[in-house]
Amino acid sequence: MVWFKNIFNGTASRVCAAILGSLLATVVLTIGITMLWPLGDTIEKVFAGGVFFFVIWAGLFYWAILSKSGARAWVKVLGVFLPMLLIDVYLLRF
Amino acid sequence: MDNSTHKTLYATHGWVGIISGILLFVVVFSGIPALFENEMEYWQSPSLTQLPKSQAFELDSVMQTAAKNDFIFEEIFISPADEIRSHHILWSYLKETDKYETLYLAAHNNEVITPGNSELAHILTELHTSLHLPSPYGSYIIGVAGLAMLLAIIAGIFIHTKWRKEFVMLREKRSWRLLLTDQHKLIGLWSLPFTFILAFTGTILGLLGLISPILAFAAFNGDVEKATQAILGPRAQITGEALPSYSLNALQAQYQKDNPNIQVDLIAISGLQKSATAQDKVAEQSSENPVLLSDSGGIIKFSGMHGTALNSLQATTYQLISGEQIHHANFFGNGPFQRIFAAVVPLHYVFYGGGWLKLFYALSALAVCGLIVSGNMLWLTRRGLNERHWLGRSTLGVCAGLVFATFSVLASSMWLQKSGAEQHQLEEGIFWGSWLLCIVSALIFPKGFAISHWLLRGSALLGVLTIVGDGVMNQRWPWNSEGWVLFIHLGLVLFSATLLLVDYLLPHKISQKKSTEKIATEELAKAA
Numbered sequence: 001m002v003w004f005k006n007i008f009n010g011t012a013s014r015v016c017a018a019i020l021g022s023l024l025a026t027v028v029l030t031i032g033i034t035m036l037w038p039l040g041d042t043i044e045k046v047f048a049g050g051v052f053f054f055v056i057w058a059g060l061f062y063w064a065i066l067s068k069s070g071a072r073a074w075v076k077v078l079g080v081f082l083p084m085l086l087i088d089v090y091l092l093r094f
Numbered sequence: 095m096d097n098s099t100h101k102t103l104y105a106t107h108g109w110v111g112i113i114s115g116i117l118l119f120v121v122v123f124s125g126i127p128a129l130f131e132n133e134m135e136y137w138q139s140p141s142l143t144q145l146p147k148s149q150a151f152e153l154d155s156v157m158q159t160a161a162k163n164d165f166i167f168e169e170i171f172i173s174p175a176d177e178i179r180s181h182h183i184l185w186s187y188l189k190e191t192d193k194y195e196t197l198y199l200a201a202h203n204n205e206v207i208t209p210g211n212s213e214l215a216h217i218l219t220e221l222h223t224s225l226h227l228p229s230p231y232g233s234y235i236i237g238v239a240g241l242a243m244l245l246a247i248i249a250g251i252f253i254h255t256k257w258r259k260e261f262v263m264l265r266e267k268r269s270w271r272l273l274l275t276d277q278h279k280l281i282g283l284w285s286l287p288f289t290f291i292l293a294f295t296g297t298i299l300g301l302l303g304l305i306s307p308i309l310a311f312a313a314f315n316g317d318v319e320k321a322t323q324a325i326l327g328p329r330a331q332i333t334g335e336a337l338p339s340y341s342l343n344a345l346q347a348q349y350q351k352d353n354p355n356i357q358v359d360l361i362a363i364s365g366l367q368k369s370a371t372a373q374d375k376v377a378e379q380s381s382e383n384p385v386l387l388s389d390s391g392g393i394i395k396f397s398g399m400h401g402t403a404l405n406s407l408q409a410t411t412y413q414l415i416s417g418e419q420i421h422h423a424n425f426f427g428n429g430p431f432q433r434i435f436a437a438v439v440p441l442h443y444v445f446y447g448g449g450w451l452k453l454f455y456a457l458s459a460l461a462v463c464g465l466i467v468s469g470n471m472l473w474l475t476r477r478g479l480n481e482r483h484w485l486g487r488s489t490l491g492v493c494a495g496l497v498f499a500t501f502s503v504l505a506s507s508m509w510l511q512k513s514g515a516e517q518h519q520l521e522e523g524i525f526w527g528s529w530l531l532c533i534v535s536a537l538i539f540p541k542g543f544a545i546s547h548w549l550l551r552g553s554a555l556l557g558v559l560t561i562v563g564d565g566v567m568n569q570r571w572p573w574n575s576e577g578w579v580l581f582i583h584l585g586l587v588l589f590s591a592t593l594l595l596v597d598y599l600l601p602h603k604i605s606q607k608k609s610t611e612k613i614a615t616e617e618l619a620k621a622a
Contacts (some may be wrong), residue, residue: 025242027308034312040429046309047431053305054297058244066102 013070021077022060028084029056035091100253107249111469112485114242119466119493120221121236121296126456127218129444130585132216133578134181138507139210140568145180145578148202150360153342157366157386159204160184164199166368168332172361175201178578213518214507217525218500230303237300243293250282259281270604271475278468281461288458289465295442298435327411327421331391332362334427339366339388340417348417349396349410356398356408365392365414388414399445400426404437406445449581456585460592469495480604481542488533490542494549495532496592501556502528504586508563543602550597557590 007013034049060077067073128133136142151174152169160166167186174182182204184197198207225231254260260279265272282289302527310321323329349358367387392414399406403426411421425432438443470489474480481490503525510517536545561583572583 018542030305030308031312034309040431042313043425044429044431046313046321046325047425047429047435049309049312049433050298050302050305051431054241054244054294054301057241058248061245062103062106062248065106066099068098 007070008074009069009071013071014065014067014073017067017070017073017077018061018064019022021074022057022064024058025077025081025084026053026057028088030079031088032084032091035088095252095255103249104253107246107253108473110242110246111466112473114239114246115466115470116489116492117235117239117387118243119463119489120225120496121239122259122292122459122466123493123500124222125292127215128222129452129455129459130582131215131219132176132178133582134215137579137582138212138214138225140511140570141207142179142181142198142209143570145200145207146202148180148200149175149177150201151175151182151333152204153346153361155204155361155446156182156184156199157342159199159206160197161368161386163197163212164368165195166366167195169330169362169364170366172363174358174361176357176359205566206232210511211513211515211517212507212511213521214503217503217518217522222559231595235300236303237297237302240293240297240300243289243296246610247286247290247293251286254279254283255342258557270601271472274472274475278465278472281465281468285458285465287400288455289462292459292462295438298438299442320473325423327409327423327592328393330389330393332365332389333391335390336387337390337415339386339392339414340412342386342394345394345412345417346396348412352422353396353408354400355400355403358396358398360397362395362397362420363392364394365389365415390415393420395421399440404433404440404446406436406439408436453585463493473556482540484537486542487536490546491533494546495529495536498532498549498553498556499525499529501553501560505556505560505563508560508567511563511567543600543604546600547597547602550593550600552592554593554597557586557593560586597616 030049030053033052034045037045037048041050060080064073064077067076153172156172160170165184167188170184170186172182172184180201182201184198184199186195186269187193188195198209199205200207220226223236226232226233227235260276260283263278264280266276306318306321307316310316310318314321314324346358350356365388367389368385393411394414395409395411397409402410405424405426408426409421409423410419412419425436444455451587467489470485471481474483474486480486503521506524507521508518510520513520532549536542539545561572564579564583570579570583572580575583
């Protein structure tokens with residue numbers, strides 16, 4: 001398990017979290033923002049999601065890459081991804 | 095900012111730049127000809143530049159001419175004459191043959207004209223929009239490169255804390271490494287607003303296709319087509335029932351009346367037909383003007399740009415048989431995010447502000463190219479490596495090679511004017527062949543600086559040869575040209591002079607002062 005811990009805490013893991021993890025978190029966040037955006041009509045919501053997508057991806061990328069370890073980076077992006085996923089599922093179902 | 099944060103941002107800036115740098119150079123440099131696509135398209139066909147100046151446009155008359163020449167398809171796009179060109183362009187994409195059919199009409203009399211065989215503008219522009227890769231993968235790759243540029247810019251802003259000093263610092267006589275460092279920071283700071291706008295808008299344009307399903311999933315239950323129609327207007331529902339068409343001129347006048355500040359730059363007509371019945375055909379043969387019919391579900395969409403405002407999404411759709419307006423898209427004043435999206439295309443391709451702003455964009459894009467190359471060289475120098483490293487060779491081969499290939503195709507497009515239908519194949523062969531030759535030369539021959547000098551001089555010479563070729567083949571010399579032809583000649587002279595200046599300033603070799611990672615890290619710690 002030590003080797004797994006090393007890999008998980010390593011720089012490669014941190015970079016993966018910053019690129020892929022933040023992309024997944026951005027997708028669920030964008031869906032949430034598009035559905036919840038309070039101002040304007042449907043088209044404004046779509047464009048709000050479109051603009052926020054890139055801003056959030058860049059923001060989450062740096063939030064993850066500046067972590068002390070790969071594990072912390074994954075905790076950060078999953079900390080955004082999982083709650084937002086639940087909110088999205090709730091909004092899409094109800 | 096603590097030391098480790100600074101170090102991580104510094105490393106991220108470097109690695110993102112190294113991984114995406116060469117691709118970014120290709121995208122940014124090819125963006126310069128893409129900015130002038132319309133101007134180049136006009137210049138590359140001498141027959142088009144000889145037309146009398148006119149922007150006259152009557153849609154009925156244009157479509158009558160199209161019908162007479164059997165140019166009636168399910169969907170036709172029309173780009174009317176504008177400030178640059180005095181001809182209308184009609185085109186249609188045929189799914190069966192996977193080809194575009196195109197018709198050129200002179201604006202002053204609506205007669206069919208034959209353009210030249212050069213594809214110069216398309217060769218250079220498609221490199222910027224799709225890297226000549228199949229759609230949509232090319233634009234996705236470019237979008238990811240844009241995102242990388244955005245990430246590098248963000249890190250660059252935070253790691254350069256002494257920006258007031260760096261705005262004016264250029265220690266050109268100390269060492270190669272310091273010169274590269276100062277030049278990188280100087281260009282980076284001065285071009286920051288431009289680079290940021292370019293990266294942000296380019297990322298949106300490149301990756302819009304990728305994020306559209308996500309946005310449609312959230313707002314339209316995953317129906318991308320429904321989302322597209324809600325934003326850009328409905329598509330024609332072809333029923334097969336042919337009815338007389340509403341006056342196209344009346345619809346054109348209606349659009350202009352409703353949108354007085356807009357100059358129509360694209361019209362899309364779906365469902366227009368020529369006379370279908372035998373009786374109509376007899377009438378058509380006896381008449382000078384063919385009878386135009388429309389499918390009962392046919393539509394026409396007028397789109398235009400504000401010449402002075404950042405707005406590209408202003409379009410009105412009408413029914414072809416009744417003239418009834420069925421959709422109007424105007425995102426100016428409809429919320430901040432619609433405004434942002436409406437500004438993306440004009441901001442990226444300078445569809446506002448005129449020719450001088452385009453020139454400013456072109457010069458800024460050149461500065462960004464310098465920024466990318468100096469970034470790569472700096473990365474090598476800080477690790478004690480030199481231009482013989484594979485990254486140095488690749489940077490030289492791809493980047494300087496692209497400059498050389500661009501000038502090669504510019505010159506050849508003029509000298510090959512009389513080569514007939516094969517001209518565009520020859521142009522493509524010269525473009526890709528010369529680029530490949532440069533890459534192979536850079537990878538094989540060890541003297542990188544010597545190759546750089548030869549490529550810079552060669553490109554400048556080709557720039558001059560382009561003007562001479564235009565004079566010899568088309569009798570268009572700078573002293574007897576006017577308008578955009580003259581501007582292009584001046585642009586070529588300016589560009590060639592810039593290349594010769596870079597050739598003069600670039601050293602022939604650098605003193606190999608040992609510069610290791612350790613020294614770089616120590617300096618970084620000191621700076622922090």
